[in-house]
Amino acid sequence: MWWAITGMALITFFNRYAFFADFVRYSPGAKVKRFLSYSSYAVLTAIWAPIVFSVDTQTGFTHAGADYLIGVSVAAALSLLRVPSIVVVLTSAAVFFGIRFVI
Amino acid sequence: MPTSNCSTRSASGLALRAVADTLPLCIAVIPWGILTGALAIQIGMSPLQAQLMSLLVFAGAAQLSGMTLIASAAPLGAIFASTFVISSRHLLYSVVFRQHVTQLSRSLKVIMAFILTDEMFAVSEAHTKRSGQFSALFALVSGFSFYVIWNVATLIGILIGDTFKDLDSLGLDFAIAATFIAMTFGELRRFPVFIAVLASGCLSVLLKPIFTDSYIVIAALAGMLAAYVLGQEGET
Incomplete structure (x- = not known):
C-alpha cells in the first residue's frame, strides 16, 4: 500500500512538473500556443460529457436521465448568458436535485 | 507608505478574487473528496494512508482509479500505468504554464506543480485571459484553496468510512458537470x-x-x- 501511494504521488508530480524543469529547453511557438490555448475547454468537456451522455450498443447515444439533461441545460443556458459560475452551479444543482429527490 | 499599502491591498484583493473564482469548483468537488476518503477506508487503507493519498497524490480521478485497482489486488505496474495515463493531461497544463513560471524560483515551481490541477489551471487561465497577464499569486491561492477543500473533504470521508456506501449513486457527479459547463460555455x-x-x-x-x-x-x-x-x- 505504501509503495502504491509513493509511486502514485511521484507519477502525478512528474506529469505536473515535467515542463517546469530547467533542463527542459522546449518553449512553445505561436502555433503550439494557439493549439494549447484550447486545452482547458477540451479537457473539462472531455471530463463532464461522459457523466451525462454515454453510448449504448443497442440505442446509440443515451443519457444519464431527464434530471441530468434538464440540469445541464439550465447550466448551459445560464453560462451562455455569462451568469457568474457560482450562480450557475447552485441554480442548476438546485434544479437537478429538485427533480431527482422532490418531484 | 501609500505605494506599499496599495500593493498589499491589491495583492489581498487578488487573493480574494482567486478564492472566489475557485469556490464553485471547491463546492463541486466536496462530494468526490468525501467519496475518495470513504472508499480508501472501505478498501482497507488506514486513516493515515487514506489522508496521505489526498495530501500527496492530490488527483481525484487517479486516486479513485488507483484505489479500485488496489482493491482488486492489481500489480503495482498496472496501478502506476493507470495513474500515469489518467494524469497525463497535466503534461498539457505543464507546457502551458511553463512560460509563466520560468522566472520563478525552483521551490515556487515545485509548489506550483504540486497544486496544478484541472481546476486551478482552468481558473488561472481564465484570470490570465481576463487580466492580460499571469499572476503567480492568483494561481497559488487558487491551487491551495482547492488543496485544502479536497483534503478536508477526504478527512470527512475517512471519518464517515463505511456509513455511506451508496454515495456515488446520489447523482453527486452532476455538480462536476455543472461546474465544468460554467467554466467553458461562457466562451x-x-x-x-x-x-x-x-x-x-x-x-x-x-x-x-x-x-x-x-x-x-x-x-x-x-x-x-x-x-x-x-x-x-x-x-x-
Missing part, C-alpha cells in the same frame, strides 16, 4: 472554442468504453486539434 461564442467543446465532448463519450483510462487525453487532444485546424478563420 462558446468563439468558434474554435465551440469546435473544441463539440469535438472533445462527442469523442470522450464515444471513446470512454474503449479507452477507459486514456479517453480524456485522447478526446481532449483531438478536440484541440479540431479547434486549431477548423478555427483558424475565426481567430485573430
Whole structure:
C-alpha cells in the first residue's frame, strides 16, 4: 500500500512538473500556443460529457436521465448568458436535485 | 507608505478574487473528496494512508482509479500505468504554464506543480485571459484553496468510512458537470472554442468504453486539434 501511494504521488508530480524543469529547453511557438490555448475547454468537456451522455450498443447515444439533461441545460443556458459560475452551479444543482429527490 | 499599502491591498484583493473564482469548483468537488476518503477506508487503507493519498497524490480521478485497482489486488505496474495515463493531461497544463513560471524560483515551481490541477489551471487561465497577464499569486491561492477543500473533504470521508456506501449513486457527479459547463460555455461564442467543446465532448463519450483510462487525453487532444485546424478563420 505504501509503495502504491509513493509511486502514485511521484507519477502525478512528474506529469505536473515535467515542463517546469530547467533542463527542459522546449518553449512553445505561436502555433503550439494557439493549439494549447484550447486545452482547458477540451479537457473539462472531455471530463463532464461522459457523466451525462454515454453510448449504448443497442440505442446509440443515451443519457444519464431527464434530471441530468434538464440540469445541464439550465447550466448551459445560464453560462451562455455569462451568469457568474457560482450562480450557475447552485441554480442548476438546485434544479437537478429538485427533480431527482422532490418531484 | 501609500505605494506599499496599495500593493498589499491589491495583492489581498487578488487573493480574494482567486478564492472566489475557485469556490464553485471547491463546492463541486466536496462530494468526490468525501467519496475518495470513504472508499480508501472501505478498501482497507488506514486513516493515515487514506489522508496521505489526498495530501500527496492530490488527483481525484487517479486516486479513485488507483484505489479500485488496489482493491482488486492489481500489480503495482498496472496501478502506476493507470495513474500515469489518467494524469497525463497535466503534461498539457505543464507546457502551458511553463512560460509563466520560468522566472520563478525552483521551490515556487515545485509548489506550483504540486497544486496544478484541472481546476486551478482552468481558473488561472481564465484570470490570465481576463487580466492580460499571469499572476503567480492568483494561481497559488487558487491551487491551495482547492488543496485544502479536497483534503478536508477526504478527512470527512475517512471519518464517515463505511456509513455511506451508496454515495456515488446520489447523482453527486452532476455538480462536476455543472461546474465544468460554467467554466467553458461562457466562451462558446468563439468558434474554435465551440469546435473544441463539440469535438472533445462527442469523442470522450464515444471513446470512454474503449479507452477507459486514456479517453480524456485522447478526446481532449483531438478536440484541440479540431479547434486549431477548423478555427483558424475565426481567430485573430
